[in-house]
Amino acid sequence: SQKIEQNSEALNIQEGKTATLTCNYTNYSPAYLQWYRQDPGRGPVFLLLIRENEKEKRKERLKVTFDTTLKQSLFHITASQPADSATYLCALAAGLGAGNMLTFGGGTRLMVKP
Amino acid sequence: DTEVTQTPKHLVMGMTNKKSLKCEQHMGHRAMYWYKQKAKKPPELMFVYSYEKLSINESVPSRFSPECPNSSLLNLHLHALQPEDSALYLCASSQLRTGTFEQYFGPGTRLTVT
Numbered sequence: 750s751q752k753i754e755q756n757s758e759a760l761n762i763q764e765g766k767t768a769t770l771t772c773n774y775t776n777y778s779p780a781y782l783q784w785y786r787q788d789p790g791r792g793p794v795f796l797l798l799i800r801e802n803e804k805e806k807r808k809e810r811l812k813v814t815f816d817t818t819l820k821q822s823l824f825h826i827t828a829s830q831p832a833d834s835a836t837y838l839c840a841l842a843a844g845l846g847a848g849n850m851l852t853f854g855g856g857t858r859l860m861v862k863p
Numbered sequence: 864d865t866e867v868t869q870t871p872k873h874l875v876m877g878m879t880n881k882k883s884l885k886c887e888q889h890m891g892h893r894a895m896y897w898y899k900q901k902a903k904k905p906p907e908l909m910f911v912y913s914y915e916k917l918s919i920n921e922s923v924p925s926r927f928s929p930e931c932p933n934s935s936l937l938n939l940h941l942h943a944l945q946p947e948d949s950a951l952y953l954c955a956s957s958q959l960r961t962g963t964f965e966q967y968f969g970p971g972t973r974l975t976v977t
Contacts, residue, residue, distance in 0.1 A: 790951070790970075791970055792953050792955070792970050793966075793968050838905055850911060851908065851964075853907075855904070856905050
């Protein structure tokens with residue numbers, strides 16, 4: 750069966766350090782992978798999308814990598830700040846035909862301590 | 864305007880009540896979605912509308928009835944719900960033509976079934 754796993758339910762780091770979150774998947778051949786941020790009681794907010802033919806994508810302090818051989822994406826936040834504390838979700842869609850059908854990983858709760 | 868709005872923010876209903884959740888977007892998106900999210904779990908897809916037509920129903924019980932009156936509005940009609948249906952209900956929208964399919968979420972309706 751298809752699975753998307755984010756290997757840490759919670760991650761605590763010190764302000765200024767780099768946070769690295771992992772998303773692993775099985776039995777998918779995704780055309781792209783997305784990362785979202787969710788704050789308590791609010792809807793997810795889209796952060797980054799990376800396509801299967803892209804190795805790395807950056808946006809300000811965020812970096813995402815995508816390894817279709819390892820079936821893994823890594824999400825990095827450099828120079829982390831307490832305001833980065835939130836739950837981060839990875840999401841997959843199988844392909845253009847199912848492009849509007851996302852399945853989310855379980856999420857990682859990131860806590861950045863001052 | 865990149866906002867998806869949802870009303871009401873909170874809803875408490877008895878098991879015999881009939882109520883509706885509303886969602887609106889003015890981004891010209893032609894795909895709209897309903898998700899259900901339980902505490903500390905990721906959003907789970909319920910329904911997808913593409914060009915105002917129901918394209919995906921993820922085996923949702925008939926006590927949930929979606930409706931898409933036009934390209935900007937999405938409703939979720941609720942009837943004879945169970946206490947286990949208490950959750951955060953999220954609406955989202957996305958483009959269908961760009962091939963990227965990132966989804967824009969509303970703030971959600973917190974539903975409590977008593």
